[in-house]
Amino acid sequence: MTRNVIIGLLTVALIGSIFWAYQEREQKLALQINSENNYQRAFHDLAFHIDQIEDQLGSTLAMNTRRQLTPSLAEVWRVTSLAQDEFGQLPLSSIDNTQTEEFLYNLSKFSYRTSIRDLDKEPLTEEEYQKLENLYGLSKEIRKEIRHSQAQVLANGESWLDIEKEMNAKQTPESSGVLSNFEIMNKSVEGYSEIEWGPENASMRDINGQLKKALTGKKISKEEAKKIARDYLNIEEDIMINITEAGDSLQYPAYTLEIDDPDHQKNYYMDISIHGGKPIWFLQDRQIEERKISLNEASELGKKYLEKQNYKGMQLVDSKQYDSVGVLEFVYVDEDVRVYTDSIMLEVALDDGDILGYEAKDYIINHKERDIPNPSISIEEARKNINPRVEVMEEHVGLIKNELGKEVLCYEFLGVINDETYRIFINAEDGEEEFVQRLPQSESMHHYE
Numbered sequence: 001m002t003r004n005v006i007i008g009l010l011t012v013a014l015i016g017s018i019f020w021a022y023q024e025r026e027q028k029l030a031l032q033i034n035s036e037n038n039y040q041r042a043f044h045d046l047a048f049h050i051d052q053i054e055d056q057l058g059s060t061l062a063m064n065t066r067r068q069l070t071p072s073l074a075e076v077w078r079v080t081s082l083a084q085d086e087f088g089q090l091p092l093s094s095i096d097n098t099q100t101e102e103f104l105y106n107l108s109k110f111s112y113r114t115s116i117r118d119l120d121k122e123p124l125t126e127e128e129y130q131k132l133e134n135l136y137g138l139s140k141e142i143r144k145e146i147r148h149s150q151a152q153v154l155a156n157g158e159s160w161l162d163i164e165k166e167m168n169a170k171q172t173p174e175s176s177g178v179l180s181n182f183e184i185m186n187k188s189v190e191g192y193s194e195i196e197w198g199p200e201n202a203s204m205r206d207i208n209g210q211l212k213k214a215l216t217g218k219k220i221s222k223e224e225a226k227k228i229a230r231d232y233l234n235i236e237e238d239i240m241i242n243i244t245e246a247g248d249s250l251q252y253p254a255y256t257l258e259i260d261d262p263d264h265q266k267n268y269y270m271d272i273s274i275h276g277g278k279p280i281w282f283l284q285d286r287q288i289e290e291r292k293i294s295l296n297e298a299s300e301l302g303k304k305y306l307e308k309q310n311y312k313g314m315q316l317v318d319s320k321q322y323d324s325v326g327v328l329e330f331v332y333v334d335e336d337v338r339v340y341t342d343s344i345m346l347e348v349a350l351d352d353g354d355i356l357g358y359e360a361k362d363y364i365i366n367h368k369e370r371d372i373p374n375p376s377i378s379i380e381e382a383r384k385n386i387n388p389r390v391e392v393m394e395e396h397v398g399l400i401k402n403e404l405g406k407e408v409l410c411y412e413f414l415g416v417i418n419d420e421t422y423r424i425f426i427n428a429e430d431g432e433e434e435f436v437q438r439l440p441q442s443e444s445m446h447h448y449e
Helices: 002-061 066-088 098-115 126-156 160-168 177-190 198-203 207-214 222-233 295-308 361-366 379-383
Strands: 241-245 254-261 266-273 279-285 314-322 325-334 337-349 355-359 391-401 407-417 420-427 433-439
Touching: 002 066, 002 126, 066 098, 098 126, 207 361, 222 241, 222 254, 222 266, 222 279, 279 361, 295 314, 295 325, 295 337, 295 355, 314 337, 337 361, 337 407, 379 391, 379 407, 407 433
Parallel strands: 337 391
Antiparallel strands: 241 254, 254 266, 266 279, 279 355, 314 325, 325 337, 337 355, 391 407, 407 420, 420 433
């Protein structure tokens, strides 16, 4: 009798284990499919928007009046911004895409600055028309390689997840024809390095280069970097940390850390500067469970975390919820002035309050002692330059970088039009509208194993 009971229990346990393993496999397969679909969507959207960039630049060359040129250049800026975002979503970290990324960034800056210019008073110069012709030719080269890659993906059924696995296993990019096409595209862009971008060159988004200059201090050892990582991530001594020097994969000297915590089903990825031992960013990769804490509670946890890491005077300026993750932006406050250049981003898990992500590049690059001037105009005078349809909800003083990369003091207004929230910066010296940002609504965000 007892023997039969034991056999029955073991049979039930075996069936349960098989069912659990099946569910786990099916769930992981579903997540992989979702991740692959996201990569494919970003890639095909990128191909579509590269097509649009070429078409729009070609049309712009044939236009002659401000009435047509201004919206056409604005459309180039809009589509290029979308292409930048889609390009950044693809797993291309193992190959050099610097030239292509800089091209898209500079094209975005050039088209934006030209579209907001009064072209009746300052029409396009011959040099600018020549620049547009060069950009049009370059967009053809980029389009050709992107379409070539797209044809390969469609014909061969290439998987971006397989490409990503190859890169993670440090296999050569040549094993994928798609990656080879991206490398060819990058070399094609190099051939157009003679393009003179003008003033916007001064504000080129050379984040890695700026970071390299900002990372100073005593050189730390790998063991010291591991200790810093354990303190930042609050992990036990017995958990293994794989650490390497980033080498040529980064343009700033840093240790790259990979930490596997099998007991808690977590993985951590992190960069710590070799000089000064500053954590630059980290990411915790794990499955996020059902939400148990509020976004407000997550904001308090984020603030306490920054205080613990000795970041003083930080203030929350934006918070969003994506499923069970809170995304928080903190900026440094100097005598009631929000210094937007000195920002830190955090991701907080809303299931247990863990810090999932941290990114401090802007803070490391920009933070310094400043002598901030007093405003030349009053906040009432500044408010007169806001669209009268905006219902202003909050007012602050903030320091931002303008399109030329120069720090400017502004009055900051948070306002609403038709249920859309905007952040508007009015120059505190001359009352000009410096920058308008629509604050996006929260969306779904998923972390995959």
